[in-house]
Amino acid sequence: LGVDMLIFRRSHDMAEGDNVFEQWETTQGNTSLPILFAGSVNRNNISRIIHLNPYGVIIGKAITEAQNPALEASHFVSLLPK
Numbered sequence: 001l002g003v004d005m006l007i008f009r010r011s012h013d014m015a016e017g018d019n020v021f022e023q024w025e026t027t028q029g030n031t032s033l034p035i036l037f038a039g040s041v042n043r044n045n046i047s048r049i050i051h052l053n054p055y056g057v058i059i060g061k062a063i064t065e066a067q068n069p070a071l072e073a074s075h076f077v078s079l080l081p082k
Contacts, residue, residue, distance in 0.1 A: 005055060006031060010039035024052055046079060
């Protein structure tokens with residue numbers, strides 16, 4: 001199909017009990033494509049998401065709805081490997 005990468009998107013309306021990280025492992029185990037993680041990424045879960053070793057992370061509302069979007073973006077950038 002010519003797919004170069006996948007986006008694994010966690011829905012904002014997922015129930016708290018849904019184990020998105022288990023679903024990540026299943027997805028990752030069934031493809032050799034790079035996978036980006038998106039959806040409901042915030043300061044509370046970014047460390048766990050980084051630990052999953054995704055190809056990339058897409059961060060939306062945590063930045064765009066922050067009181068200081070530039071400061072919030074800087075926080076996430078500071079977590080990137082040097």
